[in-house]
Amino acid sequence: MACHSPVDGTANSEDKRERYVTHQEYQEVYECAGNQVRLLMGLTYRTLQRPESDIIRWTPVVLATDPHSKQRVLFFEQEKTGRKVKIAVTDKIEVLIQKALGPVPRIDQPLVHNLKGEGYTYSGITSMLTKAIEKANKKRAKKELPLMDSFGFRDLKGKGATDMWLAGTPIEQIQLLCGHADKSTTEKYIKARWNATAQPNEIAVL
Template sequence: MGRARKDGDPLGLAGTRLSFKHGAFYYRHRDGRWERVGTDVKVAKERAALYNDPQGVYGTVAYWLDQFIVDCTARVAAGTLSARTLADYTENIVPLKAYFGAMLPEHIEPQHVQAYLDIGAKAGRPVRANREKACLSSCLSWLMRTGRTTLKVNPCMQASGTKGNPESKRERYVTHAEYIEVYEAAGTQVRLLMELTYRTLQRPESDLLGWTPAVLARDPHSGARVLSFIQGKTGMRVKIALTERLESLIHRAMGKVPVISQPLVHNRKGEGYTYSGITAMLTAAIRKVNKAREAKGLPKLESFGFRDLKGKGATDMWLAGHPIEQIQLLCGHSDKATTEKYIKARWNATAQPNETAIA
C-alpha cells in the first residue's frame, strides 16, 4: 500500500505516477526515467493515463475518435444527426486513427493537419482527405464544446491556416437524349430511382432509398395529398405536392399489396438497396448503352450518377422558368446562392456578344 502524500494531494495525483516540481508536472516511468509532461494538470493527467493504460490508447486521438462515434450514435437515435453522417464519420476515422491516433488532441497543430491533406493529395485522394479532415474537425469541436480538452482553437479550421485540397465542381449535365437512352436500357428499380431523383430533387443516397409508403400523407392545412418526410442531411421537414406522375410512380413501386415498412426502391425479396449497389446497376445500364452505340459507330456516353440527375432536374426547372426559391426548397439548400451555383455549375450556356449598334 502506497504512503499518504505529505501535502494531502490537493491536485489528485495519487496513483497517476505524476509529481509536481519546479513549476511543471513530471511522469515517472517504470524504467526510472522522469518525463516533463507540461504545466496543465488536466493534460498531464491525460498523458499519465495514456502511459498507465496497458493498451496505450486512453486520451489519445484514437480514443476520442471512438468516443465521438459513440456520441454520434446516440445523436442518431435521438434524431439530431443523420444516419448517413454517422456512416461517413465511421468510415473516415479509420485513416485518421492511423495518422493522428497516437497523438493527444492538444498536440495537434495546423501544420499536422496540412501535412495530412497534402499526403492525401499526393496519394490521389484529395477530396477524401478533405472529408476526413472535416470529420477530425467535428471531433475536436465536440471535445472543446464538452470540456474534454484544453484546446482553445480548432487546428482544422481555415482560420488556423489550413487550406483544403481543391475540389472541382461536378458540372455533368445529362441531356434529355442521354437520360432516355439509359432509362430504356435500365431495370425497373434503376428507372424508379432515376425518375424519383429527377422529379423530387432529393438526395438518392440519404433520402430516396429510405422512402417507404409512409411518405404518403395529407397536408394538415389544405388536405391535399403530399409526400412528407424529413431530409436526412438537413433534418428539415419537406412536403412535396403529389402530382399525377409522382402518384403513379409510387403506387407502381408499392405494388398491389403495400407493405408499410418496405422501401419503395427494393429488390425481389422486398429489401432495400445500398447506394453503391444500385449505382453499380446504373453503371451497368450505361455500359449496355455504350456497347450498342459502339456497334453503331456512335461515340460513348460519359458516365453519370443518380446525383447528376438531381442536378439535371434543378437545371431543367430553372431553364423552364421556375422560381429559384421553389428549386431551393426542393433541393433543401439553406440559401439561394447555393442553389444558383448548383444550377450554373451544370449549365454552360454560350454567351452572346454585344451587338448594340453604335450610332
C-alpha cells in the same frame, strides 16, 4: 468521367458536380435499365432529393395528406440537413409511387426494393445504373456514335434542378424543393451544370 457511386453514402460537394445529363442520355439509359433503377432515376429527377441518403430509405410512411390543402404529399426529414420537406404528389410522381408500392404495399418496405422486398445499398443500385449506361454505350458503339460519359443518380438531381431553371421556374421554388437553406447554394448547384454559350453584344452603334 468516373461514375459517382460512393460506397459509404457520401458525395462530392454539390458545387463541384458539373455533369449535366442530357434528355437523350437519360432516355437511352432509362431504356436499358431495370425497373428499380428507373424508379430511382425518376424519383430523383422529380423530387430533387438526395438518392443516397433520403429516397433510397423512403417507405410508404412518407406519404401523407396536407392538413391545409388536403393534397397528397411526400413528407419527410432530410437525413443530411434535418430539414422537414413537403412535396406535392403530382400525376407524374403518383405514377412512380404506385409502381413502387405494387399491388400489396407493405408499410415497412422501401419504395425502391428488390424482388424480396428488401432495400438496396446505394453502391449496389449505383452499380446497376453503371451497367445500364454501359449497355446504352454498346448500342451507341454499334451505331458508331460517341460514347456518353458515366454519371450517377446524384447527377439527375442536378439535371432536374437545371431543367426547371431553364424552363423558367423561379429559383426560390427550386430552392424550396431542394431544401437548400440559402438561395446561393441553389444557384451554384444549377450553374455548375449549365455551361451556356455567352452571346456577344450586337447592339448597333454605327
